[in-house]
Amino acid sequence: MRSSSVVIRLFVVTTFIFVVFVTIAFVIQLRSFETYYYDLKIKDIDAQYESFEMLYDEAKWNQTLLDQNVQYFENKNNVKVALVDYHYGIINEQKYKIFVMDTNGQVYEVELNEVFTPEDYLSLSVNRGDEIDVYGYLWGDDLSNISLMQMKINDVMVFDGIDPKVRGKLSLDHISGTVLSLRIPDEDDLIYGAGKNSLATAVDKYYFNQGDLNITDNSFIFSDYETGREYIVKVFNVGDATVKSIFFMTDQQPIIEATTALKSFYPALITGVFIVGAVMMFFLIFSISNPLYDIERKAEKLVQLDFTEYLEVKHNDEIGRLSKSLNHLSYNLENSLKALNEANEKLVEDMAKDREVEHMRKEFIRNVSHDFKTPLGVIRAFTEGMEDGVLEEDLSYYAGIILDEVETLEALVNDMLELSKLQTGAYTLDIEEFHFNTMVEGLIEKSQKLASKKQISLAFTGAAYDLVYGDYRKLSRAVQNFIANAIQYGDAGTEVTLMTTVIERRIRFEIYNHCAPIPEAYLEKVWVKFFRADESRTKSGSGSGLGLAITKEILEQHQCKYGVANTESGVVFYFEMDKYVNHIV
Template identity: 35%
Template sequence: MRKGIIRKSITLKLFIATSVFFIIFITTQLVLQSFFFQSFYTNKKVNTLKNNLEFLEKKYRITFKSAEGSISVIKKFEEDNNAKIVVLENNGLLSYITDTKEELKDSNKIRIIKAIIEQWTSNPEAFKNLQEKGNTITYIFNDPYYNLKHIVAIDPVVINNNVGKVLFAVSSLQPVDEAVKVMKEFFIYTYIIAIILILVLSTIYSKMISKPLVKINKTALKMAKFDFNEICAAHGEDEIGNLGDTLNFLSRNLKEALSSLQESNKKLKKDIEKEKELESMRKEFVASVSHELKTPISLIEGYAEGIKDDIMEEEDKDYYIDVIIDEARKMGVLVADMLELSRLESGTQKINIKPFIIDNIINSEVKKLNKINEDKNDKDRINILVDLEKEVEVLGDEDKIHQVITNFLTNAIRYTKPKGKIYITSKIYKDKLLVEVENEGENIKDEDLTKIWDKFYKLDKSRNRSLGGTGLGLAIVKNILKLHNSDYGVCNTDRGVKFFFALNKKDI
């Protein structure tokens, strides 16, 4: 809404200012022409007739002895000035008039000339005074009969220091009056057309000037809303074009500065969130470690005090010592796992990516498990089924992937039901090798499927120690597979639970 108001305001102001200026200008011009053109034109014609008559007087002095020469000069003057020449003797008698007998029959023309001549000859003193001064005089003669005006110019011809002749030049102002009347009528139409043109041109001009300003304003409004993607299209070599270019330059700089600031803010926010997450993880880690260490420490402390106080039977002494050694070993494993997990989560752990044959690792671990499995009773024995792609080279850290496979197989053994089966398979999927370890047993609750990758998370809420483990195995596996950019996960199946991960195949 505001942009529209601004646009209309600028365009309207320019339109009004331009229109008013040119309307005043043309109105003033037409008024001046209407009021002063007639008098200006009359004065111009009077002065022209006077100057030309004086020039004629000089020529007449030269040619007056030759009647033919004088007549030629006079006729040329009449044609050039649209005037009538009458020559009087110094005593007021008519000396020469160019009209023929037919032209003299025009009673109106003769009447006007006679009236002008009689005006002077009837006053001998004024006529004599005119001759003595020898100056050219001009005046406007009003014909009361037809209400017409005529310019009269009188110039004495001085020959041998005496006035020999008097030249009368008479020119009608009727063409001037008619021309002025026509012009005034024409001015009305001209004025209307001029007003229309002014309005049209003012509209075009105001839009042409306001258009780049509107574009600049649009860009500025976008910038005020921190949107620097708008490019000002106001270009040119003038100040408005320079302003548009400057605004674009400012927009680019502000966009870069804002982007840099946003990136810094994102990084800062990410760092703060990471710090909070690390703090939360530290607190959780300390609580979990305290809980995990509490039992073995209590057992070691209790059995050690029993040995010290010699409260057990002699045959139980070895048992007490075995318990202390076993709990110390578990604590050592827990500490080792915590250190490894800490390195993995901190990003300081480096992995050595190189090609290796993964089925060699799987077969090696299965062989160990089968050896352990043979020592079990028939009711506890587990059947391990293997179906692997042969001699497939994958890219990864062999030691770390060995650790992943060991953990998956250990968990499978731990949670497989008696006389159950473990299925170990590998298959090629596009440019990857997918490894799956599935055990027959109880499904994992849906809410636990994502949590089992967390530190110290155990499916048995009571943290029953009989199943063993530190609660860090899957957390370590998760971080190892993340370092390999591996797709991994766990899901329930009809037979039990399946863990899987994928590694890139070596390019051939």
């Protein structure tokens, strides 16, 4: 991945944006979450008050039922409730007491409210059956209540509220006995209801010292100056005959502790978010950059006119559609370039053919001129001699020579016309079924007279199977040309051997003659019109020079394999054609 690529820039930018976004989100959360939590708790208190109000309006509780139902509601909803009367006292305030029975069976109540602090309750160790001594003032209709000034349990001083300056000057009541039962607060009660920093203190602050409170819509945060804990308090004004207002208090400390912990954890959290975000962005950018890299590599290959590779399209998104378009472009360019190359190659071939045709035309004119010139010269010479009276004797002999030359010219013209028809496609093969050996034997019979002039013998060996499918007349011409060529160029007194064999599904014809070998450079040129290996062009026979060219065209129209090769003692011409079962259609 190149450092200057768009992928690196995209990775850096997206990672930066991600980290900035997360950082802003955390900052906003830290600044607004406490407010959000406060509003949420206020809504929760409002809903709790509606539920409590319905219970309170439906049933007029006595003090015992009021204490029980309020305590049940507080435990169920994790909230503390204070019903405040018109004297700013809490009607449902929990009374914490120790019940003492003396030796006479008299039961006394020791009031602990507004006397014990939370620390006093936590340090108090008292159980039923313990011996207890209490000093204070008896009160009540039956003097069964005692205000606490000093208390011993099992002869151990557990509370002493008497000022040493007045100790001995006070006339205090004294009760002694055993602990019959006790009602003291647990830790939750200490948080909400016992001692100076209780819900009662929040009531006092609301009515008599609001300067310390930030009250909004009858709700405020109450702070315990000793523990530092904070509580949310909501005041509902009732105004009935007994209750002036109802206070709801719930603890805000968990959210404060969570926010404080989050602030301390903030640097590590941002670092972790940065690392995780960078990794996620890397894989995200990699998933985008990988197809982009493939597209770039494909584009570079297109510049180099390399169309061999196509992009894999995995998704139908913008990158997928771009890949499809690039594949179509590559396909169209490849086809256009291929068509252009084919047209160029065809143009080159046409130009080569034109040059070859021009060369053949010139060669043809030169050859035809030569082949026509000799017989025409002979005809002219003998005709002029006869006209001048020089050849008055034996006119029939010279007339015969002139006739032979005319026949030569006629044969040359006929061969040229036949070759032209074969090359231009003006001739249509007349396909039929026939026995190839029978045709060869007939041609050998016709060539015996020509062969005997050079004392050449003709020998033929035929294959057992010889049924073929082709143009009998044209194939006869081809074989006749091979025989005439073998006799013309064969050494006198030798044998020309003809043979047919079956090779797989084809019939092979071969003809051997004894003569000087053809130079290797000329083996493929023997099929060309008027070509002779003898550059002096001395004619050794009466051929037109078109026989093998005509034979080549006939064999190619029959889809035959053909060729020529040198042997140890001469030359062999051959061709192969399908048997009847694989005939030309």
